[in-house]
Every structure is written in structure tokens, then in C-alpha cells.
Amino acid sequence: MRKLRYKPNKKFLFISASLIIIYVILQLTGPEVINKPHEGEINVPSNVSAILRKSCYDCHSNQSDPTWYDKMMPASYLVSHDITEARSRFNLSEWSKIPSGQQQVLLWEMVNAVEQKKMPLSRYLAVHPNAAISPSELAILKDYVNTLPGRSKVDTAKITRSPYVSDGKTLISTGTPVSITGIAYSDSYKSWTVLSVTDKFDGGSMRIVYGNEIMIKAIKNNQIPFPDGAQMVKVVWGKQREDAEGNVLPGNFQNVQFMVKDSKKYKSTEGWGFAKFDGPDLKPFGKTVAFATTCINCHKLLVAENDFVFNIPTK
Ligand code: HEC
Numbered sequence: 001m002r003k004l005r006y007k008p009n010k011k012f013l014f015i016s017a018s019l020i021i022i023y024v025i026l027q028l029t030g031p032e033v034i035n036k037p038h039e040g041e042i043n044v045p046s047n048v049s050a051i052l053r054k055s056c057y058d059c060h061s062n063q064s065d066p067t068w069y070d071k072m073m074p075a076s077y078l079v080s081h082d083i084t085e086a087r088s089r090f091n092l093s094e095w096s097k098i099p100s101g102q103q104q105v106l107l108w109e110m111v112n113a114v115e116q117k118k119m120p121l122s123r124y125l126a127v128h129p130n131a132a133i134s135p136s137e138l139a140i141l142k143d144y145v146n147t148l149p150g151r152s153k154v155d156t157a158k159i160t161r162s163p164y165v166s167d168g169k170t171l172i173s174t175g176t177p178v179s180i181t182g183i184a185y186s187d188s189y190k191s192w193t194v195l196s197v198t199d200k201f202d203g204g205s206m207r208i209v210y211g212n213e214i215m216i217k218a219i220k221n222n223q224i225p226f227p228d229g230a231q232m233v234k235v236v237w238g239k240q241r242e243d244a245e246g247n248v249l250p251g252n253f254q255n256v257q258f259m260v261k262d263s264k265k266y267k268s269t270e271g272w273g274f275a276k277f278d279g280p281d282l283k284p285f286g287k288t289v290a291f292a293t294t295c296i297n298c299h300k301l302l303v304a305e306n307d308f309v310f311n312i313p314t315k
């Protein structure tokens with residue numbers, strides 16, 4: 001323990017002093033956000049452009065407003081990181097460099113990002129409340145995206161509600177598929193309440209979860225365990241695609257999954273009956289009823305406290 005007799009060591013002092021100086025310099029300068037002129041700025045109707053300028057340009061364009069950047073000096077590293085990252089995803093100042101089919105995918109993703117309150121980033125909104133997008137502004141963005149040339153041929157509202165669309169063709173299933181657990185496929189969920197939608201930004205898979213009236217009422221009344229007759233359906237699509245004309249299509253329909261509450265009939269699986277129908281011909285999944293055990297086991301593991309249901313919106 002020789003070090004106990006502490007003698008200032010020149011080398012040590014020099015290193016500490018240097019570190020302090022470097023630290024101070026870093027604080028003073030911060031990272032630089034370099035603004036450049038627009039080179040092929042996005043060309044959209046003025047009401048749409050006004051919204052993008054107000055809410056997205058600070059990060060997704062070459063023209064970040066330095067005032068907000070200055071204000072956030074202590075967080076400037078994070079801010080400059082956000083801007084670099086955002087510009088790399090898409091840059092509204094250099095929009096014309098993006099192929100037109102991809103522009104449409106992006107516009108659609110932008111609307112989704114706003115609708116799901118993922119954008120503008122909440123940490124940015126905290127200091128820029130004016131950048132928040134109101135419901136009427138969101139409606140303007142949606143209307144615009146729906147009038148794009150490729151979109152008129154693809155009614156997304158229909159697509160996201162129909163499991164039959166695959167490769168742009170409407171597939172009609174013959175007969176009614178029935179799962180080995182006794183649950184028959186039915187289209188009626190399409191008129192149920194949507195509990196949750198995910199459309200991954202990276203163009204990954206997409207899914208929609210629906211609940212029937214009994215389920216929705218029970219959720220509202222916080223009636224857990226859920227009553228018999230409660231049902232949920234989850235529809236899953238694969239990666240988004242683009243057809244030859246640049247239309248954005250959700251990926252191929254993959255499967256539709258059912259959960260039906262019947263505490264007596266499905267006692268062995270905690271009162272929930274499970275069914276899964278695969279592919280456009282809705283082939284019932286599972287050779288024996290035992291498949292339902294794997295379903296409930298995972299739901300049990302993750303959400304036992306909510307009667308094994310994941311998508312309960314927070315009230
Ligand atoms: C404070 C900076 C900031 C603002 C403002 C902002 N974004 Fe972003 N955005 C980001 C960052 C960072 C990413 C990449 C990381 C991520 O996805 O969270 C991103 C990613 C995205 C993506 C995903 C793109 C992809 O290819 O993965 C979309 C879509 C998007 N933003 C839309 C918008 C829209 C629309 C607005 C305006 C309403 C907006 N953003 C405003 C920072 C911002």
C-alpha cells in the first residue's frame with residue numbers, strides 16, 4: 001500500500017488537467033449540425049408542406065432550426081445524433097433522390113408514425129410543443145397520402161381489413177375452415193373494434209388485433225377474467241412490398257389467430273380456446289388439440305395477470 005503516501009505525480013496532474021480541458025472544450029463546442037441548401041426538396045401541396053415544415057424539418061431536412069438546437073445545449077449530442085439519424089432515414093430536402101415507389105412507402109410510413117405518436121419524437125415535443133400534429137393536420141396528411149397515384153388503386157382500409165388479399169389478388173376461401181379446437185373461421189371480426197395495430201417502420205410484418213363487443217365491454221369495465229363469449233383476433237401480414245407500378249402493398253397475408261373465451265369448454269387452457277388459420281387458404285393449424293397448450297403457455301408466461309391477453313389498451 002505504498003500509494004497511501006500520496007505525492008502529486010507530474011504525469012498524473014498533466015493527464016487530469018488535459019482531460020478537464022478537453023471536457024470543457026467539448027461542452028463549449030458540442031457537435032455541429034451542418035445545414036445545407038435543399039437539393040430536390042419534397043414537392044407537396046402547401047397545406048401538407050406547412051405541416052412537414054413545422055413538425056419534421058428540424059430533423060428530417062437539411063435545414064434544422066439552430067435556435068432549438070442551441071436551447072438544448074446540454075443535450076446537444078443527443079440532438080445532433082437525432083438529426084443525423086433522421087436525415088439518414090429520409091431527407092425531405094433531398095427527396096427527389098429517392099425512387100418514386102419508395103417515396104410513397106415513406107409517405108405512408110410518415111402518416112403511420114404520426115398516427116401512432118412515434119413522430120415527432122416525444123423528447124423533441126417536450127421542448128417544442130408547437131410541433132405537435134393535431135387531429136385535423138393528421139387528416140390533411142392522410143387525405144394527401146390517399147390521393148397519391150399509386151394509392152388510388154390500393155384502398156388500404158380494405159387491405160388492412162381483409163386477410164384475403166395476397167399479391168393483389170382477392171382469394172376466396174372455399175368452405176369454412178374449422179380448427180381442431182372447434183373454432184370455425186369467420187370474417188365477422190372485420191367489423192369488431194381494433195385494439196392495436198403495428199406496422200413496423202422497417203417494412204417488417206404488420207398485425208392488427210381486434211376484440212368483439214363482449215371483449216371491448218369487459219375491457220372498459222375492467223372485468224378480468226374476461227367473461228365467456230369474449231373473443232380476440234389477431235391478423236398477421238408479412239413484409240410490405242411494392243408492385244411493378246410502385247403501389248405499396250402490405251405483405252402477404254400470413255395467418256389469423258383466434259382466442260375465444262369459454263371457461264368450461266377450454267378449461268384445460270385456462271378458459272381460452274385457440275385457433276390459427278394459415279395462409280390465403282386459411283389452413284387450420286395444429287394436428288392435435290395439444291397445439292393450444294403451446295399458445296397458452298406463452299401467453300401464461302408473459303401476461304398471466306391480464307387473463308392471458310396482451311393487447312389491453314391502457315384506459
Ligand atoms: C427530433 C427529431 C425528429 C423529428 C422532429 C422528427 N423525426 Fe422522424 N425520426 C427521427 C429519428 C432519430 C428517426 C430514426 C430513429 C427512429 O426511428 O426512432 C426517425 C425516423 C422516422 C421514421 C422512420 C423512417 C425509417 O425509414 O425507418 C419516420 C417514418 C419518421 N421519422 C417520420 C417523421 C415525421 C412524419 C415527422 C414530422 C411529423 C418526424 N419524423 C419528425 C427524428 C425526428
Ligand code: HEC
Pocket residue numbers: 207209232233234257258259274275276285291292294295296298299302308309310311312
Ligand atoms: C412465443 C409466445 C407466443 C405464442 C407461442 C403464442 N402467442 Fe399469441 N401473442 C403473443 C404476444 C407477444 C402477443 C401480443 C403481441 C402481438 O399482438 O403480436 C400475442 C397476441 C395474441 C392474440 C391477440 C390477443 C392478445 O393477447 O393480445 C391472439 C388472438 C393470439 N396471440 C393467439 C395465439 C394463438 C392462437 C397461438 C397458438 C397458435 C398463440 N397466440 C401463441 C405471444 C405468443
